[in-house]
Every structure is written in C-alpha cells, then in structure tokens.
Amino acid sequence: xxxxxxxxxxxxxxxxxxxxxxxxxxxxxxxxxxxxxxxxxxxxxxxxxxxxxxxxxxxxxxxxxxxxxxxxxxxxxxxxxxxxxxxxxxxxxxxxxxxxxxxxxxxxxxxxxxxxxxxxxxxxxxxxxxxxxxxxxxxxxxxxxxxxxxxxxxx
Numbered sequence: 302x303x304x305x306x307x308x309x310x311x312x313x314x315x316x317x318x319x320x321x322x323x324x325x326x327x328x329x330x331x332x333x334x335x336x337x338x339x340x341x342x343x344x345x346x347x348x349x350x351x352x353x354x355x356x357x358x359x360x361x362x363x364x365x366x367x368x369x370x371x372x373x374x375x376x377x378x379x380x381x382x383x384x385x386x387x388x389x390x391x392x393x394x395x396x397x398x399x400x401x402x403x404x405x406x407x408x409x410x411x412x413x414x415x416x417x418x419x420x421x422x423x424x425x426x427x428x429x430x431x432x433x434x435x436x437x438x439x440x441x442x443x444x445x446x447x448x449x450x451x452x453x454x455x456x
Contacts, residue, residue, distance in 0.1 A: 308343070311343060312340060312343060312344070315336045315337075315339055315340040315343070316340065316453050316456075318332070318333075318336045319333050319336045319337055319340070319450060319453045319454065320453065320454050322336065323450060323453075323454045328428075328432060329428065329431075329432070330431065330432045330435035330436055330439075331356065331357075331362055331365065331431050331432075331435055333435075333450060334353055334356045334357075334435055334439070334446070335357070337349075337353060337446065337449060337450060337453075338350060338353045338354065338357075341353065341449075348445075349445060349446065349449060352443045352445060352446055353443075353446055355438075356435055356438060356439075359431075359434055359435075359438070360398055360401055360402050360404075360434075361402065361404060361427070361430045361431040361433075361434040361435075362431055362434075363398055364395060364398050364399065364402070364410070364427050364430065364431070365424075365427040365428065365430070365431045367391055367394055367395050367398065368395065368420060368423045368424050368427045369424070370391055371388065371391050371392070371395075371420050371423065372420045372424070374387050374388050374391065375388075375420050392414055395410075395414060396411060396414065399411050399414075402430070404430045404433065404434060406426055406429055406430045406433075407430070409426055410423060410426045410427060410430070413426060
C-alpha cells in the first residue's frame with residue numbers, strides 16, 4: 302500500500318526540482334522535463350507522459366549525454382587511466398550526431414571538439430542547444446507541457 306505522506310513528499314520534491322531547474326541560475330530544461338515526466342507518471346497523467354517522452358530521444362539530448370560521458374572519461378584520464386580510444390569513439394559519435402543536427406550551435410560545438418576544447422565548454426554549448434530544443438518542443442509543439450511547468454513554477 303502506498304504511504305500518502307511519502308507520495309506527497311515525492312510530488313513536492315519533483316515540483317521543487319522543476320522550479321530549481323527552471324530558474325535562470327540553474328536552467329536545465331531537460332532536467333525539468335525529466336522531473337515533470339516522473340511527476341506525471343506518479344500522478345497517472347499518461348497523456349502528458351507520452352508527450353514528454355520524445356524529448357529524451359532528441360538529438361540534442363543525445364549530444365548532451367555523450368558530452369557528459371566525455372566528462373567521465375576526462376576524470377578517468379586525470380586518474381591515469383588510458384581512455385584515448387574511448388574518447389576518440391565518443392568524439393566520433395558526437396560528430397555524427399552533430400552532423401544530423403539543425404541547431405545553429407552545432408557548428409560551434411564541432412569547432413570546440415576539433416579544437417580539443419574542454420568538456421566544460423562543450424557542456425555549456427550543448428546545454429544551450431538542449432535548452433533551445435526543449436523550449437521549442439514544449440512551447441510550440443506541446444504547449445500542455447509548458448503550461449504544466451508554468452503552473453508548477455508559479456505556485
């Protein structure tokens with residue numbers, strides 16, 4: 302049996318995180334979508350769950366994920382682990398993903414990768430890309446998502 306207090310704690314926690322990652326100081330629209338997805342699943346709002354789900358397979362989301370993995374590889378390299386083969390594979394995958402992207406910042410990210418730019422710079426550019434793509438998806442194509450986020454952030 303579901304404990305009502307734990308359920309409400311979970312709901313309030315997800316709503317708090319939606320507000321945090323919607324704030325310009327911590328803006329990460331993909332995390333907002335993930336938290337909203339989990340919240341809607343907990344509430345049984347299957348319609349909104351189905352609207353949100355495609356965000357996680359967007360090209361920019363995959364690019365951001367791959368750059369995050371590059372960060373893990375970079376940390377391993379700093380500990381003396383040889384990850385040059387893995388890094389080369391991840392960079393090749395990133396370049397393939399970027400070549401399929403219509404986002405204008407893709408070219409800037411390609412230059413950063415080819416110029417051996419740091420993972421932090423790549424993350425910054427990728428975050429701008431994913432924030433742009435998620436905002437477009439939620440405000441233009443699926444306003445139900447944007448409306449739900451707005452209700453949470455204004456409460």
